[in-house]
Amino acid sequence: MLYDKWHNQVVKRVGPVSEFQLYVRTLILGLVLFALSYWYITWLKTPNPLNKAVADTSIILIGLSMLLSSLCYFWNFVDTKIVYRKQLGLMGLAFGLVHIGLSFSTVQKLFTFAMWQQGKMWPALTGALAVGIFACMAFVSNQYAANVLGGKAWRKILRTGYIAVLLIFAHVYLLKSVYIIRWYTGGMKTPPSTSLLVLAFMTIVIVMRIALWWSLKIKSARS
Numbered sequence: 001m002l003y004d005k006w007h008n009q010v011v012k013r014v015g016p017v018s019e020f021q022l023y024v025r026t027l028i029l030g031l032v033l034f035a036l037s038y039w040y041i042t043w044l045k046t047p048n049p050l051n052k053a054v055a056d057t058s059i060i061l062i063g064l065s066m067l068l069s070s071l072c073y074f075w076n077f078v079d080t081k082i083v084y085r086k087q088l089g090l091m092g093l094a095f096g097l098v099h100i101g102l103s104f105s106t107v108q109k110l111f112t113f114a115m116w117q118q119g120k121m122w123p124a125l126t127g128a129l130a131v132g133i134f135a136c137m138a139f140v141s142n143q144y145a146a147n148v149l150g151g152k153a154w155r156k157i158l159r160t161g162y163i164a165v166l167l168i169f170a171h172v173y174l175l176k177s178v179y180i181i182r183w184y185t186g187g188m189k190t191p192p193s194t195s196l197l198v199l200a201f202m203t204i205v206i207v208m209r210i211a212l213w214w215s216l217k218i219k220s221a222r223s
């Protein structure tokens, strides 16, 4: 079935629901994720729980927004949740902006010559590039932009989100791999850090997208 036709059927099944309701429910989900992440980080006695929990909430919301396409393609248990895709992405970006505000000292360093000279700009630069991509996606996530750009170009722009997820993967890996490797070689005596959990989550998002791409490729070769 064509995507647009399937989408319209799902929207009908969901029934009347306003954009405002979708945003409120997504915000509640974001706050629940934030609370869980904050509690877990505090329980692990890891420093700076506020910024970490905000950052984790951001990438989980954005990741869920992207994961919905593949989940809905392979299974039908979350079909009706597809209507939250835009709100999940925008709310995730909002949490990301708060995270950037809380990481202001790192943002400032990105504009210093020393950071570039020493080659230490990559963790912040990957984050900043990802924000740029998420912001472009947010900018075009409306019907007007879809009409002006045309469906094909519009979908292509929204797919750059997967590049941004890869950039965030690099961002977290560059910042946290030392601690993750230390934890692993130390015999994993504590539960995994949130950074390791979000790296695993991002891997699932990317693997599911590759599976979707592969499945569509096989389907079109057969027809």
Ligand code: HEM
Pocket (backbone or CB within 6 Å): 047, 048, 051, 052, 053, 055, 056, 058, 059, 093, 096, 097, 099, 100, 103, 106, 107, 110, 124, 125, 127, 128, 130, 131, 134, 168, 171, 172, 175, 176, 193, 194, 195, 198
């Ligand atoms: C939407 C864009 C971004 C997302 C989704 C994101 C996501 C993340 C995640 C998931 C972590 C790991 C948190 C944890 O340890 O549990 C992190 C850490 C961090 N990020 Fe970002 N990030 C983004 C952009 C940026 C930018 C632009 C900067 C600065 C230029 C930045 C600076 C930092 C810093 C300093 C940490 C370490 C925080 C700490 O350990 O206390 N991030 N980020």
